[in-house]
Amino acid sequence: MKKQAKIDILSAVLAIVFGAAVYFFSGSIVLRKKGGDIGSAFMPQLIAGLMIFLGLLLLIKTVAAIRRHPSPEEAEKTTSGEWVPVLSSFINLIVYSLLFRPAGFLISSFIYLVAQMVIMSPRDKLGAKSVGLWTLIAALTSAAVYLIFTKAFTLPLPSGIFG
Amino acid sequence: MTGFLAVFHPGTLLLILLGCIVGIIFGAVPGLSGTLAVALCLPFTYSMNSVDSVSVLLALYLGGVSGGLIASVLLRIPGTPGSVATIWDGGKMAENGEPHRALGIGITYSLIGNLFGVFCMAFISPQIASFARKFGPCEYAAVIFFALTLISSLSDGDMLKALISGCAGLIFAMVGVAPMDNVRRFTFGVPDLNSGFALISMMIGFFAITEVVSGAVDARKGNVQKAALAGRIKGLGFTLREFAAQIWNTILACVVGLGIGILPGIGASSANIIAYVTCKSASRHPERYGTGSMDGIIASEASNNACCGGTLIPLISLGIPGDACTAILLGGLMIHGVVPGPQMFQNNGDLINAMIAAMIVASILIFLLQIGATRFFVRMLSLPKNILLSIVACLCVVGAFTNNSRIFDVYSILLFGFIGFLFRKLKIPAAPFMLGFVLENYFETYFRRAIATYAGDLTIFFTRPISAVFIIVGIASMIWRLARSVRGGKAPVSRRD
Numbered sequence: 001m002k003k004q005a006k007i008d009i010l011s012a013v014l015a016i017v018f019g020a021a022v023y024f025f026s027g028s029i030v031l032r033k034k035g036g037d038i039g040s041a042f043m044p045q046l047i048a049g050l051m052i053f054l055g056l057l058l059l060i061k062t063v064a065a066i067r068r069h070p071s072p073e074e075a076e077k078t079t080s081g082e083w084v085p086v087l088s089s090f091i092n093l094i095v096y097s098l099l100f101r102p103a104g105f106l107i108s109s110f111i112y113l114v115a116q117m118v119i120m121s122p123r124d125k126l127g128a129k130s131v132g133l134w135t136l137i138a139a140l141t142s143a144a145v146y147l148i149f150t151k152a153f154t155l156p157l158p159s160g161i162f163g
Numbered sequence: 164m165t166g167f168l169a170v171f172h173p174g175t176l177l178l179i180l181l182g183c184i185v186g187i188i189f190g191a192v193p194g195l196s197g198t199l200a201v202a203l204c205l206p207f208t209y210s211m212n213s214v215d216s217v218s219v220l221l222a223l224y225l226g227g228v229s230g231g232l233i234a235s236v237l238l239r240i241p242g243t244p245g246s247v248a249t250i251w252d253g254g255k256m257a258e259n260g261e262p263h264r265a266l267g268i269g270i271t272y273s274l275i276g277n278l279f280g281v282f283c284m285a286f287i288s289p290q291i292a293s294f295a296r297k298f299g300p301c302e303y304a305a306v307i308f309f310a311l312t313l314i315s316s317l318s319d320g321d322m323l324k325a326l327i328s329g330c331a332g333l334i335f336a337m338v339g340v341a342p343m344d345n346v347r348r349f350t351f352g353v354p355d356l357n358s359g360f361a362l363i364s365m366m367i368g369f370f371a372i373t374e375v376v377s378g379a380v381d382a383r384k385g386n387v388q389k390a391a392l393a394g395r396i397k398g399l400g401f402t403l404r405e406f407a408a409q410i411w412n413t414i415l416a417c418v419v420g421l422g423i424g425i426l427p428g429i430g431a432s433s434a435n436i437i438a439y440v441t442c443k444s445a446s447r448h449p450e451r452y453g454t455g456s457m458d459g460i461i462a463s464e465a466s467n468n469a470c471c472g473g474t475l476i477p478l479i480s481l482g483i484p485g486d487a488c489t490a491i492l493l494g495g496l497m498i499h500g501v502v503p504g505p506q507m508f509q510n511n512g513d514l515i516n517a518m519i520a521a522m523i524v525a526s527i528l529i530f531l532l533q534i535g536a537t538r539f540f541v542r543m544l545s546l547p548k549n550i551l552l553s554i555v556a557c558l559c560v561v562g563a564f565t566n567n568s569r570i571f572d573v574y575s576i577l578l579f580g581f582i583g584f585l586f587r588k589l590k591i592p593a594a595p596f597m598l599g600f601v602l603e604n605y606f607e608t609y610f611r612r613a614i615a616t617y618a619g620d621l622t623i624f625f626t627r628p629i630s631a632v633f634i635i636v637g638i639a640s641m642i643w644r645l646a647r648s649v650r651g652g653k654a655p656v657s658r659r660d
Binding site (some may be wrong): 007015029144153 | 330333346347374376382383393398553556558564574577584589603607
């Protein structure tokens with residue numbers, strides 16, 4: 001099966017499942033209809049139904065295309081190494097958001113920046129010197145952003161353990 | 164004339180300059196916006212006279228809208244929701260090694276859009292306002308419905324996926340308290356979900372976080388953006404012949420931007436996408452869109468700036484703010500005892516003239532500031548990608564947090580970042596999601612208001628001429644495109660992430 005067909009089938013299945021879940025949960029929306037109002041459940045149910053319909057159309061269209069033009073099994077060309085920076089970046093962001101309030105902006109941002117710069121750096125450029133430079137940049141950036149936002153723009157940022 | 168000349172006082176000009184600089188910075192940083200700049204600076208204007216106050220607020224507003232293009236072009240991350248469509252051609256042009264040209268075109272057409280909006284506000288405001296008064300909930304719902312059907316034109320070849328993306332956007336916008344009856348939907352007992360997902364969080368997650376996470380792969384490979392290596396170009400990045408060839412495209416983008424601006428509440432966040440789609444549909448060369456063409460940058464930038472003038476028309480003519488930013492401006496005017504509405508032209512004619520002059524001056528200053536700083540902006544791209552994108556991601560988190568000072572918005576960007584990344588991997592276009600998300604609340608509000616007003620009679624949408632035209636044209640164009648897509652025919656294709 002072609003890679004594009006696999007992607008389309010997955011997209012269609014996700015749309016159907018998501019639409020069905022939305023339709024199911026919209027059943028618990030409280031109805032307070034007054035006069036000619038349609039109520040708050042109408043629109044979610046309509047759009048969820050539409051999404052299921054579109055998912056089915058996409059599925060039928062893809063399956064029909066596969067039957068019309070059957071193609072030999074394609075070798076997977078995914079390079080597993082590509083997922084490492086992606087997953088690491090997501091995990092780093094999750095940790096950042098979890099630390100953002102308890103540890104405060106300065107510490108959480110400093111940790112995030114250093115970690116993210118390491119995650120994104122080419123392997124051949126990883127060394128004590130470059131990590132030292134990134135640490136300095138992270139410290140200066142965190143401090144500068146904190147001062148600009150809290151002092152110049154008077155926007156509050158979590159001070160964490162410094163607060 | 165007194166009001167017009169009052170703006171040219173050195174102190175007022177200095178305030179406008181400061182407003183432009185701060186506005187551009189807020190527009191350029193993803194997560195911050197002109198609206199936030201206006202809200203933050205409003206207290207500083209209490210002690211000013213009405214001309215200074217309104218001048219600095221308008222400069223912040225225009226600067227915020229114009230500044231959004233910088234991040235859209237250079238980082239492929241929208242600086243503001245109003246510059247999302249700029250990514251598709253501006254970002255692509257920069258990626259192709261022409262960041263100066265992309266910025267030059269965007270900045271110039273931002274000026275043109277701004278001046279078009281100011282011109283309409285100055286000369287045909289009362290006429291437009293009286294036409295807008297014919298719009299009831301039926302007409303508003305029909306216009307927004309028509310805009311939603313444009314989702315079908317936002318596909319990269321597969322219209323079904325575009326529609327699925329649009330439906331997902333509509334559904335995510337339904338989270339929280341429903342319009343009309345204030346019933347909670349999909350909140351699952353989580354108090355933070357009562358107010359729904361913030362537009363800024365959605366935009367940052369969908370575009371910025373996705374870009375940073377996807378960019379991690381390139382950065383690790385040590386790929387340097389071509390843009391950083393490109394030289395400087397002459398002039399504004401386009402020739403007089405190219406300018407002449409774009410006149411129709413520019414007028415169309417400006418008119419769409421102005422029209423969307425006049426509709427209360429919607430604003431630049433959807434104007435740029437709707438104008439982009441409209442210009443693409445009307446173009447003889449739709450295939451150019453999304454490939455780094457001048458046409459796409461003009462459609463987005465001329466429209467979002469023309470929208471500013473549009474949002475001010477209902478404000479000064481009817482006392483109805485066109486978007487969140489003009490709602491704050493309304494507050495700023497009322498603090499100085501000015502009550503916008505039909506009487507404003509008689510009672511505060513001088514102040515309206517001052518507003519027009521301030522907008523013209525601010526537009527020109529924004530143009531000069533941005534053109535002057537283009538070289539500096541582009542030099543940012545020479546920073547190693549791992550440093551640049553990490554700092555951008557940090558600013559995005561700050562922008563999401565400061566929007567409402569709640570940590571939930573930071574978690575939201577992670578959710579939308581994941582969805583955006585999933586969409587990219589599944590080749591589902593992101594733009595329809597954005598359009599659906601922005602328009603859902605307005606559509607549902609006006610639709611339900613119309614239905615409630617006419618006791619549940621749906622035929623009202625077809626018996627009122629304006630709404631009938633918009634609904635029939637919208638449905639017909641969508642069915643036609645859907646049939647083509649299902650049969651395997653291709654919609655005008657553009658490459659867009």
